Amino acid sequence: xxxxxxxxxxxxxxxxxxxxxPMDPLLISVLQIIRNHVKLPIVVNSGYRCPEHNKRVGxxxxxxxxxxxxxxxxxxxxxxxxxxxxxxxxxxxxxIYVGYAYIIKNSNRAVHIDVRIPESNTVRxxxx
Numbered sequence: 109x110x111x112x113x114x115x116x117x118x119x120x121x122x123x124x125x126x127x128x129x130p131m132d133p134l135l136i137s138v139l140q141i142i143r144n145h146v147k148l149p150i151v152v153n154s155g156y157r158c159p160e161h162n163k164r165v166g167x168x169x170x171x172x173x174x175x176x177x178x179x180x181x182x183x184x185x186x187x188x189x190x191x192x193x194x195x196x197x198x199x200x201x202x203x204i205y206v207g208y209a210y211i212i213k214n215s216n217r218a219v220h221i222d223v224r225i226p227e228s229n230t231v232r233x234x235x236x
Contacts (some may be wrong), residue, residue: 113140115141121155125164129156131176134223138204139179145185145203146194153218154180166217178222180212186211191219196234206231 111118115135121129143150157165157173172178183191188211198204207224208231227235 112136115140115143116152118160120152123156123158123161125161128158129176131156132223134205135177135179135221138206138221138223139181141204142194142198145198146186146191148183148186150181150183151217152179152181172222172224177204177207177224178220180216180218180220182219188216189218195219195221199231200234204216 112121112131116136116139118129118131121131123129139150151182154165156176156180157171159174162171162174167173181191182188192209192211193203194206195209196207199206199209205223206227207222208228209219209221210230212218212220
């Protein structure tokens with residue numbers, strides 16, 4: 109399917125404004141591991157965002173999307189909680205690296221995941 113990994117193509121992460129998609133290979137690797145684990149397609153709502161598009165959609169100035177280190181994702185037929193629980197379990201088992209992951213408010217189809225370094229206090233809490 110894809111040119112970034114077995115199941116992900118560059119076009120899935122493309123910014124709707126500038127059509128660029130400079131994604132961090134670590135993020136793609138993490139998403140592929142999650143995909144392999146759930147055995148279902150992962151839909152990417154938002155990948156790379158150029159600064160202009162990020163501002164347009166109300167993203168924070170230091171959004172990890174600007175750096176190609178974040179994606180907002182979902183799995184068809186799954187709740188956000190189910191997907192976040194898988195991400196948490198894989199992180200705690202040290203099968204993936206996650207900088208931060210959370211359910212996006214007011215959306216039933218969006219879990220944010222990023223590979224920022226260092227990881228957030230939330231992920232540090234998972235690792236205890």
